[in-house]
Amino acid sequence: MSDTRFLDQGAPPERFARGWHCLGLAKDFADGKPHGIDGFGGKLVVWQDTQGNLNVLDGYCRHMGGDLTQGAVKGDEIACPFHDWRWGGDGKCKAIPYARRVPLRARTQKYPAVVRNGQLMVWHDVEGSEADHDVLPPELAGVGTEAYTDWTWEVLDVPSAHCREIIDNVVDMAHFFYIHFAFPTNFRNVFEGHVATQFMESTGRPDMDGAGYGDEGLVLKSEASYFGPSYMINWLHVDYKGFETEVILINCHVPTGPNSFKLQYALCVKKPEGVDDATADYIGKRYSETFKEGFEQDVHIWLNKAPVQNPLLCEEDGPVYQLRRWYEQFYVDKADVTPEMTDRFEFEVDTTKANEYWREEVARNLAKKAEEDAATPETADA
Amino acid sequence: MASFIPSSADTLEDMLLYTQARLTQVACLDCLASVGVKKNSEHHTSIQWNAAALEACPEFARWDASPLGREIHQGCARLVASIDAAVREGHIDIGAEDGY
Ligand code: FES
Ligand SMILES: [Fe+2]
Numbered sequence: 515m516s517d518t519r520f521l522d523q524g525a526p527p528e529r530f531a532r533g534w535h536c537l538g539l540a541k542d543f544a545d546g547k548p549h550g551i552d553g554f555g556g557k558l559v560v561w562q563d564t565q566g567n568l569n570v571l572d573g574y575c576r577h578m579g580g581d582l583t584q585g586a587v588k589g590d591e592i593a594c595p596f597h598d599w600r601w602g603g604d605g606k607c608k609a610i611p612y613a614r615r616v617p618l619r620a621r622t623q624k625y626p627a628v629v630r631n632g633q634l635m636v637w638h639d640v641e642g643s644e645a646d647h648d649v650l651p652p653e654l655a656g657v658g659t660e661a662y663t664d665w666t667w668e669v670l671d672v673p674s675a676h677c678r679e680i681i682d683n684v685v686d687m688a689h690f691f692y693i694h695f696a697f698p699t700n701f702r703n704v705f706e707g708h709v710a711t712q713f714m715e716s717t718g719r720p721d722m723d724g725a726g727y728g729d730e731g732l733v734l735k736s737e738a739s740y741f742g743p744s745y746m747i748n749w750l751h752v753d754y755k756g757f758e759t760e761v762i763l764i765n766c767h768v769p770t771g772p773n774s775f776k777l778q779y780a781l782c783v784k785k786p787e788g789v790d791d792a793t794a795d796y797i798g799k800r801y802s803e804t805f806k807e808g809f810e811q812d813v814h815i816w817l818n819k820a821p822v823q824n825p826l827l828c829e830e831d832g833p834v835y836q837l838r839r840w841y842e843q844f845y846v847d848k849a850d851v852t853p854e855m856t857d858r859f860e861f862e863v864d865t866t867k868a869n870e871y872w873r874e875e876v877a878r879n880l881a882k883k884a885e886e887d888a889a890t891p892e893t894a895d896a
Numbered sequence: 897m898a899s900f901i902p903s904s905a906d907t908l909e910d911m912l913l914y915t916q917a918r919l920t921q922v923a924c925l926d927c928l929a930s931v932g933v934k935k936n937s938e939h940h941t942s943i944q945w946n947a948a949a950l951e952a953c954p955e956f957a958r959w960d961a962s963p964l965g966r967e968i969h970q971g972c973a974r975l976v977a978s979i980d981a982a983v984r985e986g987h988i989d990i991g992a993e994d995g996y
């Protein structure tokens with residue numbers, strides 16, 4: 515028997531998570547045109563009807579499989595480009611322009627949809643349950659009013675990783691130092707019911723020339739909660755060199771296949787006193803770029819790493835196994851959700867030793883850099 | 897139905913090890929709640945609640961009843977004090993095994 519640790523890559527689940535998933539900013543779908551969204555192993559069609567409601571159906575026509583996302587909105591319905599069958603937001607075929615009657619069985623898959631905080635949310639459940647409105651993410655007071663900037667919206671494609679990789683970030687204290695270039699000085703998790711939360715305080719590393727969050731002047735106080743399997747609200751108090759901003763970052767995703775997903779993020783900023791709208795928007799864009807760098811750093815890791823069912827942990831690590839136990843509730847039938855998956859669990863990570871070591875490492879890096887700078891003669895206007 | 901499927905029995909053992917090993921039951925000094933506690937170091941704490949414990953805690957009941965609902969980050973200060981007392985009295989071993 516060998517003492518070598520076995521890396522259990524396991525197998526990804528056969529289903530997609532039950533819960534609310536965000537497809538984008540509601541306003542981006544409100545142009546009277548059909549929109550295609552990759553999701554849940556297929557394609558969804560989104561359109562706005564004459565009442566202003568957003569409707570979401572499976573993207574493929576139940577007649578002969580036409581691509582509804584390439585069809586047209588006619589009245590309240592989406593019309594298929596192949597033979598013009600008209601599908602209503604309730605999933606029923608309302609009319610077939612060349613037929614005596616519509617077959618009774620002409621019903622397609624509809625995704626219950628809700629606009630929350632200006633974003634389109636759809637309910638997905640392989641069991642076909644009623645949408646559970648009690649587990650929608652909370653409404654954000656003031657967002658969508660003059661008090662906040664408009665949402666930014668970005669999408670990153672992750673073609674070869676399971677979306678559990680991004681969930682794992684909730685407990686991953688140490689990666690903030692190595693991947694995002696920050697000292698996580700305070701780190702705590704709480705899981706309960708359908709909500710998983712990370713509380714973190716961090717300061718940027720001074721030895722990273724401002725890459726990622728690596729800026730000594732950047733101090734974050736962050737409270738980030740997943741409401742269900744895919745939608746995180748991150749309340750961020752950002753102190754950049756004494757300039758304080760309240761930022762709300764949405765980090766959400768839609769699984770596209772058994773081993774792929776689209777990572778999406780949105781950000782808005784509470785307009786600081788005495789700052790005009792253009793400047794506030796600019797601040798929002800700058801933060802969006804900072805977080806984009808952060809997400810890209812994560813994505814790079816995920817695209818190259820192996821999936822692991824049996825992570826080997828040290829004392830300084832967060833509660834990966836408990837987080838995954840929580841996440842499991844979205845991948846089993848509702849009737850099979852166990853108390854262990856949803857019971858409240860609290861975990862305070864000890865960051866003291868880690869930060870001692872990291873401070874030493876950074877001091878060494880800075881000293882080395884100073885030495886190198888001193889050794890390289892200034893090339894004045896080469 | 898299994899979702900993330902491990903390919904080895906050892907993985908299931910690891911799951912139990914990391915989630916259940918070395919939990920000491922600590923009773924709250926102020927209410928009937930009893931929770932599982934682990935301390936890998938002085939600054940680390942892991943607290944496992946169950947439904948009965950949560951129901952017994954008046955602090956959580958108070959937060960649930962408040963008009964804004966419970967704030968996510970609230971833990972119970974009385975329970976924390978009870979854990980500290982249990983540590984002082986030597987009921988909880990501080991220190992980790994092999995990373996768990
Ligand atoms: S395939 Fe859609 S109308 Fe025929
Ligand atoms: Fe990350």
